[in-house]
Structure formats: structure tokens, C-alpha cells
Amino acid sequence: MSAADERPVxxxxxxxxxxxxxxxxxxxFVATLGFRFNDDEEFVEEVLESELEILxxxxxxxxPCRVRTGDPKEDVKIVCPCIPFYLDQFSAMRKCWCGLFVRIDVEDGSKLHGVIEVPEGPVEVRVVAVEDLADGQGRVVTVGKKKLALFRADGEFYCLANVCKHWGAPLGEGYLDGxxxxxxxxxxxxxxxxxxxxxxDADVRVYEVTVRHGEVFVTV
Ligand code: SF4
Structure with missing residues (x-):
């Protein structure tokens, strides 16, 4: 069962x-996406109180920090926690727009208040917890709109483009032999x-993988 399947409804x-x-x-819910509440408790209470007023x-x-359009299909994307819709941006910023949530590996989320720019260039995105993938196994992970093949071989994590250049099969569904x-x-x-x-001419792209605090990040 994937982390996504385990998310509370x-x-x-x-x-x-x-x-x-x-x-x-x-x-x-946000833990399955690699986020947690900000360390600034007072700030978290303020944001959640605002959300209750809005509710x-x-x-x-x-x-509380986004403007609604009036179109229900659009506005559902800013119901809290909106992280699944903006995972790439929030992973790059290491926080959600409001700062209610910060990336799980941020040491002090209170220092990220006011940061609103999305950095350009490669972005580290948390894909799974270490315990989610046993040694010798592979799986398909989703990063934004991209699907990647994540493997664990001899204890280390590796990430490839998911598409085999032969017939387009999903490599992450294959099995590992060493x-x-x-x-x-x-x-x-x-x-x-x-x-x-x-x-x-069939080599596939490799993505950098980093493991920190028991979480696996892929740089895309
Ligand atoms: S930006 Fe943060 S506080 Fe606002 S809806 Fe998204 S997750 Fe919630």
C-alpha cells in the first residue's frame, strides 16, 4: 500500500x-506528503483560528492567505491543506504559502515566515519515507505531474525516469536483480x-536522491 493510499480521507x-x-x-495527512506544522505554535493557532472563522x-x-475565485473547481485547490496541488512549489519553498506547514526536514519553520518566492532551478521533493520501500524493491512515485521509478538496492535509494524507451513500460513496476x-x-x-x-540509445535519465531524517528526497 502506498503512502497516498494511507492518507486519511x-x-x-x-x-x-x-x-x-x-x-x-x-x-x-500532511505527513504523508513530507510536511509538518510550523514550529511557531502561536502562528499555527492564529492561522487555524482564521480557518475556523472562514469555515x-x-x-x-x-x-486564509489566498483569494478565492468563486469557481468551485478552482477554489477546491485552496482548501487547507492544499499541499497536494502545489507539491513542487511548496517543496522548493520548504513551506506552504501561509507557512502553516513546513517541509519535514526544516529545522526551524519560524524562520521561514514571509518567504514567498519559489526558487528557480532544481527542487528537492520528498517522495517516500525510508520505511516505505524495502531493500530490493522498486515502485513508481509521483512528483508533480511526473512519474519516476524509485529503487532500493543494497540499502541505497536510486531514481530513474519511469518510462522504458523500448515500449514505454513503467520501469518502477519492474523488479530488481541486484x-x-x-x-x-x-x-x-x-x-x-x-x-x-x-x-x-535507450539509457534513461537518473535523478539525484538524498535521504534525511528517514525521508527520501528526489531532486527534479
Ligand atoms: S497555503 Fe498552507 S495554510 Fe493555506 S491552504 Fe495551503 S496548506 Fe493551508
Whole structure:
């Protein structure tokens, strides 16, 4: 079962919802995405209180720092926690727009107040917890709109483009033979350390992987 499958189901909040109710729902949900509440408790209380006022007035916990468009299909993207819609940007910023949540590896989230620019260039995105992928296994992970193949060989994590250049099979669904990922459709072998294969012009791209605090990050 993937981390996404384990996420608590989003429920609509009712009258009488408390800050504690929001915390209880949000903390495990954002943890599956590699985020946690900011360290600044006072700030967290203020933001959650604003969300409760918005819930009372407008029927859902819309983001206190974003402007609604009036189009329900658009506005659902700013119901808190909106992290799944902006995972790339928030991973790059290491926080959500409001700063209610910070990336799990941030040491002191209170220092990120006011940071609103999305840095340009490569971005580290948390993909799984170390314990989510056993040694000798692979899986497909999603980073924004991109699917990547993540493998764990001899204890180390490796990440490749997910598409086999033969017939487009998802490499992350293949199996590992030592350091070689076997394509699930026709068995082409790819070295997970450098993406190379014996077949001409069929090497696949390799992505840098970093492990910190028990979490696996891929640089895209
Ligand atoms: S930016 Fe932060 S506070 Fe605002 S909705 Fe998204 S997750 Fe919630």
C-alpha cells in the first residue's frame, strides 16, 4: 500500500469543529506528503483560528492567505491543506504559502515566515519515507505531474525516469536483480546507478536522491 493510499480521507468539517479537530486531521495527512506544522505554535493557532472563522462563514476551511475565485473547481485547490496541488512549489519553498506547514526536514519553520518566492532551478521533493520501500524493491512515485521509478538496492535509494524507451513500460513496476531494474514488459535491464542499458540509445535519465531524517528526497 502506498503512502497516498494511507492518507486519511478528507472530510468536510461541521459546525463546532475545533482547532484540535483540524490538527488531528491535518497532521497525519500532511505527513504523508513530507510536511509538518510550523514550529511557531502561536502562528499555527492564529492561522487555524482564521480557518475556523472562514469555515463558519463560507462552509469550508479555505486558505486564509489566498483569494478565492468563486469557481468551485478552482477554489477546491485552496482548501487547507492544499499541499497536494502545489507539491513542487511548496517543496522548493520548504513551506506552504501561509507557512502553516513546513517541509519535514526544516529545522526551524519560524524562520521561514514571509518567504514567498519559489526558487528557480532544481527542487528537492520528498517522495517516500525510508520505511516505505524495502531493500530490493522498486515502485513508481509521483512528483508533480511526473512519474519516476524509485529503487532500493543494497540499502541505497536510486531514481530513474519511469518510462522504458523500448515500449514505454513503467520501469518502477519492474523488479530488481541486484543493481539492475528489469522492465516489467520485456525484461530490458537498466543499471539503477546510472540509467544505462545494453540496448542502443535507450539509457534513461537518473535523478539525484538524498535521504534525511528517514525521508527520501528526489531532486527534479
Ligand atoms: S497555503 Fe498552507 S495554510 Fe493555506 S491552504 Fe495551503 S496548506 Fe493551508
Amino acid at each position: 478528507r472530510r468536510r468539517f461541521e459546525d463546532g469543529t475545533t482547532i484540535e479537530d483540524l490538527r488531528t486531521y491535518m497532521a497525519p 463558519d462563514r463560507d462552509g469550508d476551511v479555505f486558505c 543493481y539492475f531494474a528489469m522492465c516489467p514488459w520485456h525484461g530490458w535491464r537498466f543499471d539503477v546507478r546510472d540509467g544505462t542499458t545494453d540496448h542502443p
